[in-house]
Amino acid sequence: MTNTFSILVVDDEPDNFDVIETLLSAQKYQLHYAANGKSAIASLETFQPDLILLDVMMPEMDGIEVCKLIKANPQWQIVPIIMVTALSSKTDLANCLNAGADDFISKPINSVEMRARVHSMLRIKQQYDNIQTLSHIQSNTINILESALNELRGTLASRMSHELNTPLNGIMGAISLLKEDIENMDITEIREMLGWVDESAKRLENLTKKFLTYLELESSPSRQQSFKTAHTKFSSTEVEAMLKSYVHKLRRGNDNLIFDLEDSEIALSDRYLATILYELVDNAVKFSASGTIIKINSRVVDKMFNLSVHDLGRGLTKEQVERIGAFVQFERKTYEQQGIGLGLRIVKKIVELAGGLFSISSIYQQQTTVNISLPIRSQLELD
Structure with a gap:
């Protein structure tokens, strides 16, 4: 065990605490002392013990009564209690267990037995804490998923x-x-x-x-295999004409479109290529003011076809970029935009299934660039 565990020793004889402290000195335990049951109960919140070593024979309130009171409190029920007793009859030991004790050690204390039982109880406590931590994580995850x-x-x-x-x-x-x-x-x-x-x-x-x-x-997760057999010609002249026509239909002039395209044979069907182009340009038009520049670039680098669409529009914060997904739109009420927030999710999914890369770089209220990389046809043929 690498953790430093807190152990509360409850005994009306300080010399007995000194003995236990000596026996456990080689371990990384933080020992605390309480001289009676009332002090022990009062100190629980302060010491936050992982284990309690509790003497049975004490004046005023004996160990069995103290054990019952501690175990009756839900906050401390999971803390193991080892009863330290000179009693040896089966009835006495049964009383300890019935009071809620998890284990017991007989006096005079054997050093090997003491270390073994303490180690065993702390291991159980640690496993319980780990389970509780995982339970909290699971609960939080479920809450987040339910909220989403x-x-x-x-x-x-x-x-x-x-x-x-x-x-x-x-x-x-x-x-x-x-x-x-x-x-x-x-x-x-x-x-x-x-x-x-x-x-x-x-x-x-x-x-x-x-x-x-x-x-x-x-x-259709299995659709990725069909992507590997698909291919289409990326023609710069055809793409430019297609996008100019599309932007014209969106009632935005073509004078702010800047093209710098390179032809290529890419591993994607013409249908999905058109979907990517339309969605990216549609987003650029939707989220930038009329008259501002939209740049569409493509290059073949290291056997990958790289396409980028850049606009000088509303931009996204880092948190918004991380949250992009299906049916997600940002500041919809502010700008009263149309759509249901599927475009970028569709593009990203197509690119992923095609074995490519998708990324967004953006400066809020200034600009956004969507970058995608797709395998070129020759690369697939080599595979």
Whole structure:
């Protein structure tokens, strides 16, 4: 045992304490002395004993009564008590055990027996303390998981319902107006309302696709093998045109997009590549002001395809970066943003399944860069 254990010796004869102190001097024990039962009970909080050596024959309050009082207190029930007694009859020993004693030593004390019994009781106490520590850790972990689960339930209930109802209400509202008054509308009004329906339907479609992609990735751990056989061409000209078109649909000009791309053959399907590009650029647009620069870079370094998307937007704190996960959004109420917080989680999962690396570097209220690394096709063929 490497710990320094606290042992309380309760005996009305100070000489007996000196004997015990001598017998245990070679051990790393911190010994404390109480001359009677009342003093012993009063000193428990101060000494916090890991073990109590309790003499049976004491005036006023004998050891058996002291043992009963200590064991009746839930705070001290787990502290082992070794009764030190000159009594030897089976009835006397039974009384000690019935009082709650964990062990006993007969007088005159044998040094080997004393050290063995003390060591044994302290080992049991240490094992109990370890179990209690693990129990507390487990309890805290369960509480944290329950809290996170409750938060997730609340998020799903509030955000999912909001994100689903908003486009549905747009569709239903426009259709209701058309049904009620289409005869009195001119073609321009009808086209405008159909535009609302189309926009809402696309928003609902994108939300559904994103959620299904998330479920697909999270529920298929064996999918990693299929990633190893996938490959697609990363064409700088095609990617640039695709992202410019996408940003234009988000109603943000292309003049703030800066591309520095290198072609490559990467170990990823074109579908998942497009998902990564759209999600990263969508985040950059969503969380940065119109007119600020968004940089999209790609390079092949050490047989890995490295892609980064950089924006001069709201940024994230270190704590927020560490908390990124499914259905997690930060400062949603402040900025009234859309979405359900799945984009970065989907990107990270795709990259992990493809055998790549995902990281975020950010300065709060200044900038964010999302970096991913993916194996290139030639590397997989070598494997």
